[in-house]
Amino acid sequence: MTQDVWILGISMTKFGKHRDKDSVDLASEAALAAFGDAGVGINDIDVLAAGSLMAGTSAFGQQLQKQIGQTGIPVYNVANACATGATALRTVIMAIKAGEADLGLAVGVEKLSGAGLLGPVNRRKESDTWAPDGRFGALATLDGRVGTDSMPGVFAQIGLEYGHRYGGADFELFARISEKNHAHSTLNPLAAYSKRFTLEEIMNDVMIAYPNTRPMCSANCDGAAAAVVVSDSKLRTLSLEQRRRAVKISASVLTSDPWREGCQVLPDVNTLTRQAATRAYEQAGIGPEDLDLVELHDCFATAELVHYDNLMLCPEGGAVDFFNSGATWRDGKTPVNVSGGLESKGHPIAATGIANVWEICHHLRGEAGDRQIEGARVGLAHVIGLGSACGVHVLEKAAA
């Protein structure tokens, strides 16, 4: 039986535009704030895991060390698409569970303001003579000629596929999910955007990929998040105040997508999320009905709907009714994305999988101010990186 692992300190920077700060500045700010929150310093840390998809280096963690402390500890530079932050966190958790470290630091950061539409970069040059290229022997770029590679388009199809299977998921329903998250963001001072939109404003905004309009897409922005993770045995040696604010990591799961017919044609984000959730509930010894709040990966409004079902917050096929019941608003049965979610809080990719854990911890510690979910004791944080990787963490308030 491996020992419990806890979040000792955690922080996120303001998400938004940080013109005067680079990735290392933002990551340093988050890491130093996490140290302050934890009551430890860089000399206490045994292991570092760091992720940044856009920093343009394969040794980002070492760049961070050069600003906050080169102590000779092992550094794991991780990349796992939009699940990069969760992967960094999980890497540190594994090192502690393996008994190789007592204290670890996980950091994720991205500079993404103004990045525009995200998708595969088209490096192909159209030549004067047709020549087959790549795994399909393609003569030209397939994006736009044989379906779409754009993220808003891929996730639009994922949402409408759910609607095809179970019914009831139309443009207005998806827009109302976005309306909820933008409304939630008005209480979050660290969100990139905290403006409430009417349903009409959302539906009449620029169409990106039907049914996702611009406010229904995750907001590209700059930001970082960092967490200090501690072993149970080490935590017992720390102060009462540190133990009182520590948040238990009741489950930490990472999955990839198991093969299903069609999964290489349209990514199957459902099966791996359902498998991750199943394992997480088993590990934590709780069920979805025990959750006081959920931060899930609403990279698009169409994605949030399917994850209600994948995380088993509702009966299979029941996500539309579940949303329509009001359950996922902050005053509902299972508040989802009270931070504003990726659509409004923002989505600095590698930071997201730690920032959503920060949001949960903030509520479990009773420190979430105006947006506090009263009496929150258990929360779940979910991310998915297309390709695919799914991270699920279940967090519980300290008993002390």
Place this chain on the structure above:
Amino acid sequence: MADRVPLVDYLVLSDDPHLVAHECERCGARFFDRRNACASCGATNFHQVDIPRKGTLLTYTIVSTAGPGIQVPFVAAVVDCGGTTVRGNLVNVQPDPGQVRTGMEVRLTTVSVGTDGAGVEAVGYGFEPA
């Protein structure tokens, strides 16, 4: 040199244009790309199978904003062709949510992609309402 060439190597340009897939000889999983092994069971032997030209629209999106060089709007679709999932654009239909619905019957058609400097035409595929 042929005067018409397929946009992708899983499109067969015959009198009866159709798609082909690599089918795993052990588990029957189907793939459209060049294979190293089967992602479902790990086996390494495949044979080629023809994919039915008719299918049902499983899902779609109408892409209105895209990267440079991609003409919008277009309808990106996923089609169930007799149990095999296929990706392609929906063509010969207005890119309007009122004109497209999941569950509709569609069939494969060919689409000209352009002609290169040597006068060779590249031909792609799409699906149109059946």
